Amino acid sequence: MAPIVSEEYKERKRQEILQSALACFAKKGFESSTVDDIVSQSGLSKGAIYNYFKSKDEIYLALMDGQTKESGTKFSKAIAERRTALEKLDFLVDAYLDNDPNEFDNKDQALVHFEFRLYSTRNPELKEVLTERYKDFFVELLTGIIKEGQEAGEFNIQLEPATYADIFWAMVNGVTLQATILNDYAYKSILKEMRTMFVEKLKA
Template identity: 25%
Template sequence: MPKVSEEHREARRRQILDAAWVCFARNGFHKTSMPDVFAEAGLSAGAVYRYFPGKEALITAIAEVSTQQLIDLLDARLAADVLPPPEELLPAIVEDLPATGGTDPAALAPQVWSETMRDPRLAAAVAGMLGDVHLRLTELCRRYQAAGVLDPGLDPGDTARVVIALIQGWIIQWNTMGLAAHQQITAGVRALLARPRNAGQSGQDG
């Protein structure tokens, strides 16, 4: 089965990554064995190792794909002409995550963040991608400031960092404590984001 098309190669990679995703979400990175992945992918060991040099590479690739999904989500929002108010948008983004293409990045993200502490290469890759997320959220803050729904005195970069932290904790609590905690956070964020603007109507932001 030689000389195979580029599409074939890409499809195989995808097939393997999808299988890895399923395994990782089910059992975690470290309780997933490579044979688990082979079985899930329906491929032989050699076939998988042709496309990925080892387990670490699989983890890195999964980390990239899952972070990319958040970026795609943000890009889709940023592409719109008008943005919903922040207290609508932020919960919407978090709630959109599980629906992304049938695979839920939120189920793997905590593992990725944890793994960065052991694997400097992964840490660098993740830091880079979180930088991309940060860029987009900074832009979002600027647009909100321009629209007058965010205090123009705030530094958009700093604020974007806070938003990232919030989203990360949101994901963790969803995973750890379930839906109830998630809904509490949603309510809390809504209230926090909604209040200040009303407050400001009578004079702030001058």
């Protein structure tokens, strides 16, 4: 009879695989990394890895899902503690100011994320997953803050919240991409200036 394996044990092994995969993706790039690389990094067998994940794509999506849930919990708690919509918006920008891709600990992760996003454009199923994640978490989060600001009289009631949520994330993703691919990019000062411009446009 096969030994009984606890859920805690399975989750621990799953996390080992995910962290090993992230290390491989950061070192070699997503497309260049293989399951054999993850096997070597983790010390687990290929069969053990396939017992948890069907493919490299599924591993990355699990990584992304975990990060989104972690960010969602953190953001939701912090946003709920802030009184005004503008304070909530400032918190989000500050969170990205603290995640400068020029810094060593952040650059590899940013590279992996952008590489996977480009890779997903050639795969309709992956593209759909990323699109739904973007709408359900990122756009919904900003839309809620902007609507709250409009109801409180902080923001212009004539503006379309979903459109400005898209503008916000285009701003954040754009400056992050520039900092990822260019040398000596003034990420923080540019993002701060973008925040000023964005808030001026939102104000009632």
